[in-house]
Structures are given as C-alpha cells and as structure tokens.
Amino acid sequence: MVDILLERTVPLPLDEAWRRVTQWRRHGDVVPLTAVRVEPPAPTRRGTLVVARSGVGPLAFDDPMEVTVWQPPQDGAAGRCRLEKRGRVVLGWAELEVRPGPGGRARVVWREEIRVRPLPSLFDGLLRRSARYVFGRALNRLLRQA
Incomplete structure (x- = not known):
C-alpha cells in the first residue's frame, strides 16, 4: 500500500478550487491514457461512481471509485470529498480537501492510499514516485485551467 500526499496553495x-478538482471528466483530460465517466453524470453526491479507464487496448483497466463523502465548501468552511476505490486492479481511497489558505487563497490537499493488486510491495517505491508525478501534474493542470 502506497500513501501519497499532495498540497497546493492557489490564488x-x-x-x-473545489469546482476545478471535482470536475471528474477533466481528470481524464489531464491524466495520460485515461478516460473518465461518471454515473450518474451530475450532480456529484454520495454514491456517485467515478470510473477512470486507463491504458491502451487489452492492457486497459477500470478504476471505479465511489464517492463516500461529499461536503462542498460552504460559507468559507473547508470542503472534502472521499472516493473509495472499488476495482479489481486498483484498491485504496482518495481524498480531496479544499480549505482556506494564507492571504485569502485556497489550500488544496490530495491524499491517496493506493495498491495495485498484481504488484508486490517490492514495487511500492516505484509506484509512489510515479503516482506522485502523475497525480501532481494532474492536480497542477486541474487548478490552472478554468
């Protein structure tokens, strides 16, 4: 199991900031070789299923994630979303939090615990580095693009 923590402060x-990081289909635009579908399409709520299909051809797999916590920011208070990974290949969870940061900015925190079923723990270091790179780049792009 690999733990990932990404933090960004944005103007x-x-x-x-919440809208940008929870537009699920846009995650497919910023993560290589990935398409995202959402069931039901909108609005997101507890029980929404977000399915990221990653890979090419016969090497592609689904990463279904169920929204188990959905608390958008309200009246200046933090927002939080938790997705539980329900797939056969990718297991774990992801949490997105948007909270007040310094100088009126938003502080975005992405926490993830991930396990890829066929990989032994010997590959945890490689998985951690590659996931931090891919998810960090995706988070940067999500926050930059309106």
Whole structure:
C-alpha cells in the first residue's frame, strides 16, 4: 500500500478550487491514457461512481471509485470529498480537501492510499514516485485551467 500526499496553495476562491478538482471528466483530460465517466453524470453526491479507464487496448483497466463523502465548501468552511476505490486492479481511497489558505487563497490537499493488486510491495517505491508525478501534474493542470 502506497500513501501519497499532495498540497497546493492557489490564488482561487474555495468554491472555484473545489469546482476545478471535482470536475471528474477533466481528470481524464489531464491524466495520460485515461478516460473518465461518471454515473450518474451530475450532480456529484454520495454514491456517485467515478470510473477512470486507463491504458491502451487489452492492457486497459477500470478504476471505479465511489464517492463516500461529499461536503462542498460552504460559507468559507473547508470542503472534502472521499472516493473509495472499488476495482479489481486498483484498491485504496482518495481524498480531496479544499480549505482556506494564507492571504485569502485556497489550500488544496490530495491524499491517496493506493495498491495495485498484481504488484508486490517490492514495487511500492516505484509506484509512489510515479503516482506522485502523475497525480501532481494532474492536480497542477486541474487548478490552472478554468
């Protein structure tokens, strides 16, 4: 099991930072070789299923994630979303939090615990580095693009 923590402070209001990181289909635009579908399509709520399909051809697999916590920011208070990974290949969870940061900025925190079923723990270091790189780049792009 690999733990990942990414933090960014951005010059955005809380609700805009939240909107950018929880537009699930856009995650597919910023993660290589990935397409995302959402069931039901909108609005996100507890029980929404976010399915990221990653890979190419016969090497592709689904990473279904169920939204188990959905608390958008409200009245200046932090927002939090938790997704439980329900797939056969990728297990664990992800949490996105948007909270007030210094100088009226938004502080975005992405926590993830991930395990890829066929990989032995020997590969945890490689998985951690590659996941931090891919998810960090995706988070940067999500927050930059309106």
